[in-house]
Structures are given as C-alpha cells and as structure tokens.
Amino acid sequence: MKKLIALAALAVVFAGQSASAQTLKTVKDRGMLNCGSNGTLAGFGLPDAQGKWTGLDVDYCKALAAAVLGDPNKVKFVPLSAKDRFTALQSGEVDVLARNTTWTSSRDTSLGLNFVGVNYYDGQGFMVRKALKVNSALELNGASVCVQQGTTTELNLSDFFRAHNMQVKTVTFATANEAVKAYDAGRCDAYTTDASGLYAERLRLAVADDHIVLPEVISKEPLGPAVRHGDDQWFDIAKWTLFALVNAEELGMTQKNVDEMLKSTNPDVKRLVGTEGNYGEQLGLSKDWAVQIVKAVGNYGEVFDRNVGANSPLKIDRGLNKLWNKGGVVYAPPVR
Amino acid sequence: MSTDLPAGLPPVRVAFYNDPKVRSLAYQAALCAIVAFLIYEAASNAITNLERAHIASGFGFWHNTAGFDISQTLIEYSAQASTYGRAFWVGLLNTLLVAGLGVVFATVLGFIIGIARLSKNWLVSKAATGYVETIRNIPLLLQLLFWYNAVLKSLPEMRDSYKIPGGIVLNNRGLFLPNPVLGPGFHWVVIAFFVGIAASIVFHIWARKRQERTGQQAPVFTTALGLIVGLPVVVLIVTGFPLSFGFPQAGRFNISGGMEVLPEFAALLFGLSIYTAAFIAEVVRAGIRAVSRGQTEAAYSLGLRPQPTLRLIVVPQAMRVIIPPLTSQYLNLTKNSSLAVAIGYPDLVQVFTGTVLNQTGQAVEVVAITMAVYLTISLATSLLMNIYNSRIALVER
Numbered sequence: 001m002k003k004l005i006a007l008a009a010l011a012v013v014f015a016g017q018s019a020s021a022q023t024l025k026t027v028k029d030r031g032m033l034n035c036g037s038n039g040t041l042a043g044f045g046l047p048d049a050q051g052k053w054t055g056l057d058v059d060y061c062k063a064l065a066a067a068v069l070g071d072p073n074k075v076k077f078v079p080l081s082a083k084d085r086f087t088a089l090q091s092g093e094v095d096v097l098a099r100n101t102t103w104t105s106s107r108d109t110s111l112g113l114n115f116v117g118v119n120y121y122d123g124q125g126f127m128v129r130k131a132l133k134v135n136s137a138l139e140l141n142g143a144s145v146c147v148q149q150g151t152t153t154e155l156n157l158s159d160f161f162r163a164h165n166m167q168v169k170t171v172t173f174a175t176a177n178e179a180v181k182a183y184d185a186g187r188c189d190a191y192t193t194d195a196s197g198l199y200a201e202r203l204r205l206a207v208a209d210d211h212i213v214l215p216e217v218i219s220k221e222p223l224g225p226a227v228r229h230g231d232d233q234w235f236d237i238a239k240w241t242l243f244a245l246v247n248a249e250e251l252g253m254t255q256k257n258v259d260e261m262l263k264s265t266n267p268d269v270k271r272l273v274g275t276e277g278n279y280g281e282q283l284g285l286s287k288d289w290a291v292q293i294v295k296a297v298g299n300y301g302e303v304f305d306r307n308v309g310a311n312s313p314l315k316i317d318r319g320l321n322k323l324w325n326k327g328g329v330v331y332a333p334p335v336r
Numbered sequence: 337m338s339t340d341l342p343a344g345l346p347p348v349r350v351a352f353y354n355d356p357k358v359r360s361l362a363y364q365a366a367l368c369a370i371v372a373f374l375i376y377e378a379a380s381n382a383i384t385n386l387e388r389a390h391i392a393s394g395f396g397f398w399h400n401t402a403g404f405d406i407s408q409t410l411i412e413y414s415a416q417a418s419t420y421g422r423a424f425w426v427g428l429l430n431t432l433l434v435a436g437l438g439v440v441f442a443t444v445l446g447f448i449i450g451i452a453r454l455s456k457n458w459l460v461s462k463a464a465t466g467y468v469e470t471i472r473n474i475p476l477l478l479q480l481l482f483w484y485n486a487v488l489k490s491l492p493e494m495r496d497s498y499k500i501p502g503g504i505v506l507n508n509r510g511l512f513l514p515n516p517v518l519g520p521g522f523h524w525v526v527i528a529f530f531v532g533i534a535a536s537i538v539f540h541i542w543a544r545k546r547q548e549r550t551g552q553q554a555p556v557f558t559t560a561l562g563l564i565v566g567l568p569v570v571v572l573i574v575t576g577f578p579l580s581f582g583f584p585q586a587g588r589f590n591i592s593g594g595m596e597v598l599p600e601f602a603a604l605l606f607g608l609s610i611y612t613a614a615f616i617a618e619v620v621r622a623g624i625r626a627v628s629r630g631q632t633e634a635a636y637s638l639g640l641r642p643q644p645t646l647r648l649i650v651v652p653q654a655m656r657v658i659i660p661p662l663t664s665q666y667l668n669l670t671k672n673s674s675l676a677v678a679i680g681y682p683d684l685v686q687v688f689t690g691t692v693l694n695q696t697g698q699a700v701e702v703v704a705i706t707m708a709v710y711l712t713i714s715l716a717t718s719l720l721m722n723i724y725n726s727r728i729a730l731v732e733r
Contacts, residue, residue, distance in 0.1 A: 083694040090391060090699070111697035112391035143589040144509060149686070150694030154404045158415035169590060170405035173680045174690060182680065185488040186508050187599065189589045229389040
C-alpha cells in the first residue's frame with residue numbers, strides 16, 4: 001500500500017508539472033539557451049564541419065545568450081524542419097525559435113507564438129533551369145514546382161498560380177534539402193522559397209550557373225524570431241535583443257569600438273550601454289546587456305554583412321534591410 | 337473460499353481484508369483508478385497549458401479552407417475550395433491506395449520467393465535466399481530513398497521521354513498512361529462483367545457437386561475466364577465499342593491528359609512491396625515446412641499427383657501457420673507507408689500530420705486523429721484476417 005501511495009504522489013508531481021512561464025529563470029538555471037534554428041540554410045543557420053553554427057538567425061540566438069547569460073557560446077542549437085518548428089516551441093523544447101520564420105497573423109495568434117520583430121525582410125521567388133528559357137514566373141503555366149512542407153511558401157504558391165489563372169503541379173517535401181535535391185534531379189521545373197533561400201540553395205546545386213532566380217517576388221515574407229505566448233518578460237527580452245542590435249548600428253556602435261562607447265557622452269549611447277539609467281535591470285538583465293550583445297556578434301549591419309551580405313558568399317544586397325534612415329525599413333524603438 | 341474446506345471442519349473466520357478475492361479486487365480497482373487519474377491529469381494539464389498559451393484547440397479547423405496543393409488526389413480537391421477535412425480524406429485515400437496495392441504485390445512476390453527458397457533447383461533457392469537476406473537486413477527508409485533516386489535519376493527528362501507503343505509515356509515526372517473515356521452504353525459492359533462473375537460462381541458450385549456425385553471434373557478455370565473476360569468483350573463489340581482513350585499530351589513543361597503515376601508513388605510502392613515480400617517469403621517457407629512430410633506421402637500413396645497434392649493437401653494446412661504472421665506483415669506494411677513523408681508522397685502523415693498540423697498548429701488534435709486512423713485500419717485488417725483464419729483453422733471433431 002505504501003508503494004501505491006508513493007506512486008500516486010509521484011503521479012501528482014509528474015502530471016502537475018506544467019510548462020513554466022518563467023523562461024528567464026529556466027534558462028539561467030540551465031545555464032544554456034535552447035535555440036530552435038534551421039540546420040541547412042546557408043546564411044541563416046548552418047553548422048560547419050567543426051559543428052560551429054553560423055548565420056543571421058544563429059547570431060540572433062548568440063546575442064540573446066550574451067544578453068541573458070553573458071556568454072554567446074552558451075547556446076544549444078536545435079535544428080528543426082519547417083513543419084516541426086512550431087510544435088518544438090509550443091512544447092518548450094526550445095526557448096526561442098529563430099529559423100527564418102515568416103510573421104503571419106495566424107502564427108501570431110492561434111499557433112500561440114509571439115513574434116519579436118523582423119530580422120530579415122524577404123519575399124518569395126522562383127528558381128528555374130536556364131535551359132527552360134523562362135524569363136518570368138508568369139510563364140510557368142503548367143509547370144511542376146518543388147516546395148518545402150509547412151511553409152507560407154506552400155500557400156503563396158497556390159495563391160499566385162490561381163491569381164494568374166495558371167496551372168501548377170506542386171510536389172511537397174518535408175525538408176528543404178529533399179525539395180532541392182528533387183529539383184536538381186529534374187523532378188520539378190522550378191523550386192520556390194524565400195528569395196534569400198534561393199540564393200543560398202543555388203550555390204549548393206551541382207552546377208549553380210545552370211540555374212537562375214526569376215525576377216518576380218510574389219509575397220511579403222517578414223522573417224523574425226518568435227517566443228511562446230504567456231511569458232511577457234521573456235518576450236520583452238527577446239524583442240529588445242533584436243532592437244539593441246538595430247539601435248547599435250544606428251548609433252554607430254560596433255564590435256570593435258564598443259569599449260570606447262562606454263565613455264561616450266551621447267545620451268542615446270549612454271542609455272544603451274548602461275552608463276545612464278537602469279534599462280537593463282528593467283528587463284531583468286544586467287546593466288551592460290547591450291554591450292554584451294554587441295561584443296558577442298556586433299551590430300545588426302555587421303551581422304547582416306557577415307552572414308548574408310557583402311562579406312558572405314551569398315552577397316545579398318541589403319535592399320529593404322537597410323536602416324530606416326538609409327533607405328530601408330529596419331527601425332527599432334529607442335531605449336529610454 | 338470457505339466452501340472449499342472439507343466438510344466437518346468448523347468454518348474459519350477470515351477478516352474481509354485478508355480475503356484474497358477482496359484483496360485482488362481492491363488492487364485492481366486501485367490500479368484502474370491510478371491509470372484513469374494519470375490520463376485525466378495529463379489531459380487537463382495539456383488543456384490548461386494550451387489555454388494559457390492561447391493556442392487554438394478543438395476541431396473547428398476541420399472546416400477551414402486548406403489553401404495548399406496536393407500532388408496526388410483520388411477525390412476532387414482544390415487548394416482554394418477544399419477544407420482541411422477534405423485534405424485529410426485525400427491523404428487517407430492515398431495511404432489506403434499504396435497500402436492496398438502494396439499488400440497485393442508483396443503477397444504475390446512473397447509467395448513466389450518463399451516457394452522458390454524451397455525449390456530443389458540450387459540456383460533458384462540460393463537466389464531467393466540472397467534476396468531475403470539482403471532486403472530484410474537493410475532499413476526500409478534507405479531502400480525508399482534508393483528507389484526514389486533510382487526512379488528519378490535513371491529516367492529521362494520530359495523532353496527525352498520514353499514513348500512506349502500504346503500511347504504510354506515514361507519520364508522522371510512519372511508514368512503516363514491513356515485513360516479510358518467511357519461512352520454512353522458502357523454500363524452494359526459493367527453489367528456483363530458482374531453477370532460473368534455470378535455465372536462463374538454458379539458454375540463452380542455445379543462443377544463441385546457433379547464431381548462429388550460422379551467423380552468427373554469440369555474445366556472451372558477456363559470457363560470462368562471465358563465468362564468474366566469474354567462476356568464483357570462480346571457486349572463491348574455488340575454495343576458498338578462505347579469506349580475511347582485519352583492520350584497523354586506533352587505541353588511546354590509537363591504532360592497533361594491520361595492517367596499519371598507519380599514517381600513518388602512508384603518508389604513507395606516498389607520499396608514497400610519488395611521489403612515486405614522478403615518477410616512474407618519467410619512466413620510462407622515456415623508454413624510449408626510446418627506441414628509434415630507424411631501428409632505428402634499419404635497423398636501420393638492415395639494416388640494424387642504432385643500438383644493437386646500441393647493445392648489440396650499441403651497449402652490448406654500451411655495456411656493455418658501462415659495467416660497469423662502474414663496479418664502482422666500486412667499491418668507493418670500499412671504502418672510503414674507513413675515513411676512516404678521522406679520521399680514526398682502525399683499520404684496521410686505527409687498531408688495531415690505534416691502540412692495541416694503545421695498550418696493549424698493543433699498538434700494534439702491532429703496527432704490524435706492520425707493515431708485513431710492507423711489504429712482503425714490495423715484493427716480492421718486484423719479482423720478480416722482473423723475471420724479468414726477461423727474459417728481455415730483446424731476443426732477438431
């Protein structure tokens with residue numbers, strides 16, 4: 001009987017354990033940030049041969065770890081496929097999802113996600129073989145298109161062909177890898193995903209020069225990190241990590257000059273680096289949270305250039321992703 | 337309990353909590369209560385957490401518009417007009433199609449290989465052994481990927497399609513066959529087909545009765561063939577051939593018209609059939625081995641020739657051993673068809689637990705439905721096989 005009571009008590013403890021709202025405390029106790037990321041997309045999230053992760057989304061997670069734990073290396077990257085990513089975040093397997101994920105209304109509401117902002121303004125495009133002599137996506141009537149499952153891409157594709165009264169044969173794969181491989185093997189005439197992804201995947205094809213990216217961008221794809229509903233403090237921290245990266249670029253703070261910035265007299269800079277006010281403490285972090293972020297990965301511009309921009313193999317033009325005062329739409333609320 | 341005591345002794349008074357019957361009942365009731373409590377706690381815990389995170393729950397999504405395309409649809413489906421519920425049925429039918437055809441192919445192939453392993457011909461039996469040992473020791477997922485790549489890589493591009501006489505086109509987008517277009521009056525052919533089947537059954541019963549009475553045999557097989565195939569053909573000619581074919585036509589990108597067999601489907605069907613056939617072959621071999629050699633000798637001594645001996649004596653007895661493990665192979669094949677997700681075939685798991693789950697975010701509901709479906713398919717298969725098994729089981733008199 002005693003055994004039974006012990007078992008029942010154990011059952012109560014086990015079943016009563018619910019997903020904690022205290023993500024910050026959980027992460028600090030664990031000493032490690034679990035970051036859901038893309039494991040196969042160059043420029044956004046990809047481990048190299050030594051298991052070192054690089055990418056725009058990877059750097060966001062490193063920045064978050066630097067802000068929360070003071071060490072950008074205390075991140076465990078969990079590679080997720082497009083279709084499994086939301087379940088992983090909902091169930092608490094990861095603390096934050098930074099996996100080139102499009103911000104949409106249904107994901108923000110019924111999927112139980114909170115998008116913290118946009119770290120890359122993207123749009124969906126098509127890649128085809130040069131030999132097909134197709135110059136526009138509008139000529140793709142009747143084509144087979146390979147696409148990755150569980151993406152906004154899958155839905156936009158269907159909308160685009162219907163809107164232009166064209167037929168399409170969709171072949172859906174569970175991962176981008178499989179979709180690209182099938183496209184490369186000739187299963188489909190076109191491969192579609194976000195434009196940034198097209199440039200990255202094109203470089204991985206057998207003969208990259210045999211393929212072109214069509215000029216049409218058929219959708220808005222604001223990509224951003226997301227956290228779970230129900231933990232406002234963690235949501236704030238995730239949001240302001242992204243804003244700190246953008247504000248740092250705007251204020252001219254870089255990985256190199258961050259220590260000099262501590263002596264700055266500019267009140268905007270002083271508030272960001274924590275020499276004035278207690279803005280870090282308000283977030284539940286240390287005073288120098290933004291300094292930790294910039295020391296770890298640099299500002300938004302540096303992160304962009306290193307992973308997808310001028311200093312990367314992808315060489316994607318910053319376009320919309322320039323700061324608001326340089327002709328783009330990247331904008332962050334002020335620290336004050 | 338006290339009634340079991342020998343008569344004459346005074347009845348022993350036992351405290352009720354020491355009564356083994358009461359005790360075992362109490363333990364079982366406690367166990368049931370704990371299990372029920374665990375399930376209740378897990379469910380209410382899940383509901384509370386879903387509510388706290390404001391994640392949608394319930395089955396309302398079933399009637400929402402799906403918005404995504406599916407490459408193979410056996411029933412009418414369109415991304416814009418169809419619901420998630422419709423997508424579920426499309427996926428389920430695709431699963432049933434590949435599982436049903438897979439069971440047929442695997443059974444035929446498995447029986448051939450199983451019998452070949454018992455062949456006296458050294459080459460045939462060693463080849464069959466090699467097949468079984470190779471195929472069943474390689475993971476199915478690898479085999480599926482192999483077949484998919486073999487299909488895609490070895491077939492030509494659209495422009496250089498193989499053209500097979502009869503309007504058949506083969507390329508790396510699939511196999512394209514002419515599809516029959518039924519004209520008015522075709523229903524007579526269908527009626528003739530069923531009349532042929534009914535007549536064959538009647539003839540079979542009559543032939544058996546006559547054999548029991550007189551010992552004379554009638555050509556049941558050829559007569560049935562004539563009735564089932566011949567009769568509809570005759571009706572087809574008489575009604576003026578109300579049947580034409582739609583031929584596949586090459587367009588700029590793809591082939592349209594005709595029937596289409598997707599490479600994903602072909603690879604999955606190949607992989608599943610070949611893999612499961614290796615296991616069925618072993619089941620068949622074991623079944624035949626289980627029939628005592630004395631049975632064959634007895635049949636020979638009664639004057640039966642080898643062919644009727646196999647058909648009337650060995651196979652019916654072997655089936656008793658074969659059916660139960662064969663059932664579990666059928667169930668395995670059906671469940672393994674969910675590996676379709678790896679090669680892009682739109683089965684239930686790919687469509688429903690893949691895209692629908694992701695778009696709606698309702699993992700609990702979607703996974704529960706999918707598990708219930710596989711359970712239903714498996715139980716239904718078991719039921720049918722059990723009915724068949726009880727019909728052929730040894731009847732002891």
